[in-house]
Amino acid sequence: MHLEKLHLLNFKNYAEANLSFSSRINVLVGKNGSGKTNLLDAIFYLAFTKSAFSNLDQHCIQHEQAYFMVKGGFRLGTSTNEVVGSMQQGAKKMFREGVNEYQKLSEHIGKYPVILVAPDDVDLVKEGSEARRKFFDGIISQLDKHYLDDLIQYNHALKQRNSFLKMASEKGLTDWVTLEAYDQILVRLGTSLFEKRMAFAKEFLPVFQKFYRFIVDENETTDLEYKSSLQEKDFAQALQGSRHRDLALQRTCVGIHRDDYQFTLEHGDMKRLGSQGQQKSFVIALKLAQFEILKTHKGFKPILLLDDIFDKLDDFRIGRLLELMKTDLGQLFITDARPDRTMGLLDQIQIQASVFTIEKGTVKVYEPE
Numbered sequence: 149m150h151l152e153k154l155h156l157l158n159f160k161n162y163a164e165a166n167l168s169f170s171s172r173i174n175v176l177v178g179k180n181g182s183g184k185t186n187l188l189d190a191i192f193y194l195a196f197t198k199s200a201f202s203n204l205d206q207h208c209i210q211h212e213q214a215y216f217m218v219k220g221g222f223r224l225g226t227s228t229n230e231v232v233g234s235m236q237q238g239a240k241k242m243f244r245e246g247v248n249e250y251q252k253l254s255e256h257i258g259k260y261p262v263i264l265v266a267p268d269d270v271d272l273v274k275e276g277s278e279a280r281r282k283f284f285d286g287i288i289s290q291l292d293k294h295y296l297d298d299l300i301q302y303n304h305a306l307k308q309r310n311s312f313l314k315m316a317s318e319k320g321l322t323d324w325v326t327l328e329a330y331d332q333i334l335v336r337l338g339t340s341l342f343e344k345r346m347a348f349a350k351e352f353l354p355v356f357q358k359f360y361r362f363i364v365d366e367n368e369t370t371d372l373e374y375k376s377s378l379q380e381k382d383f384a385q386a387l388q389g390s391r392h393r394d395l396a397l398q399r400t401c402v403g404i405h406r407d408d409y410q411f412t413l414e415h416g417d418m419k420r421l422g423s424q425g426q427q428k429s430f431v432i433a434l435k436l437a438q439f440e441i442l443k444t445h446k447g448f449k450p451i452l453l454l455d456d457i458f459d460k461l462d463d464f465r466i467g468r469l470l471e472l473m474k475t476d477l478g479q480l481f482i483t484d485a486r487p488d489r490t491m492g493l494l495d496q497i498q499i500q501a502s503v504f505t506i507e508k509g510t511v512k513v514y515e516p517e
Contacts, residue, residue, distance in 0.1 A: 178506035195262035258290035261450035277408035349374035360433035449478030
C-alpha cells in the first residue's frame with residue numbers, strides 16, 4: 149500500500165497543495181515552522197479521520213477560512229481508492245471512501261494503516277499511563293473492529309457513570325440500582341477489552357524486543373508488561389466494593405481505564421533508569437514493532453511517517469535505521485530541516501528518493517544546485 153496523491157485545501161498553513169509521491173521514499177525539507185509536520189499530519193488524518201496533534205478539527209482549518217479538505221489516493225493492490233475528509237465551521241465533519249460517506253468514522257480505522265514517529269514520542273516513556281494506553285489501543289483498534297467498538301462503548305458508559313456519580317454525590321443519593329446498570333455494561337465490555345489487551349501484549353513483546361536489540365546492538369534486557377487490576381480482582385466485585393469511594397471522589401476508581409504498560413530496562417523502570425538514548429531506542433523499537441505487527445496482520449506494509457527523526461538520533465542508531473530502510477520498509481515520508489544530511493544518508497544505502505522543499509505552506513519538487 150502507498151499514497152499516490154495528496155490534495156489539500158485550507159489545511160493548517162496550506163491554502164492549497166497538489167502532490168504526487170514516490171511509492172518508496174519521500175523527503176520533505178524546509179525550515180522549522182514551514183509546514184513539514186503539517187503535511188505528515190494530513191496523511192495521518194486520512195488514515196485516522198483526525199489530527200495526530202489536536203483533538204479539535206477546527207484547529208486544522210487555515211486561519212480566517214471557513215473549511216478545510218484533505219483528499220488522498222491510496223494504491224492498494226491493483227486499485228487506487230480515494231479518501232476524502234472535510235470540515236466546515238459549524239457543521240459536522242464529512243469523511244468518505246470513494247463515493248461512500250461513512251456514518252461511523254470508526255469503520256474507516258485500520259483500512260490504511262499509518263505509523264507516525266515524532267519527537268515527542270518519548271512521552272510514552274516519560275508521561276503517565278494514558279499515553280501508553282492510547283498507543284496500544286490505537287494498534288489493537290486497527291486490527292480488531294470489535295475492540296474499537298467496545299472501547300468506544302466502554303468510554304461512553306464510563307462517562308455516563310461518572311456523571312451519575314457526580315450528581316448522586318452532590319444530591320446525597322444512593323441509587324444502587326442505576327449504578328448496577330452502568331456496572332453491568334462496564335463489566336461486559338471491560339472484560340472483553342482486558343482479555344484482548346492481555347493477548348496482544350503477549351504477541352507484541354517478542355517483536356518489540358527483537359527490534360530493540362537490533363537498534364542498540366547490546367545485550368540489554370528490556371521488558372514490557374501489561375498491568376491491570378483485573379489480573380487480581382473480579383471486575384464486578386471490584387466495582388461493587390469501590391462504590392462508596394467512587395461516590396466520595398465522583399469518579400470510577402477501578403477498571404480497565406486505569407490500566408498501564410510497564411516499561412523496564414534490566415530490572416528497573418525505563419523512565420527512571422534509562423538514558424536519553426535508551427529511551428529513544430525504546431520508543432523507536434515500539435514503533436517498528438507496531439509496523440511489523442500491522443504488516444503481519446494486514447498482509448501489506450503500513451505507511452511510515454518519520455518526523456525529524458535524524459535530528460534526534462546518534463550516528464549509530466541512524467545507521468541501524470538506514471539498514472532497515474534498505475530492506476524496504478515500504479513507503480516512507482521523512483522530514484528534515486537539512487536536505488544535504490538526508491540526501492547524504494540515503495546515498496549511503498544507494499536509495500533514490502523524491503524530495504520536496506516546503507516554505508510557508510508552499511511545496512515544490514527539490515532541485516539540487
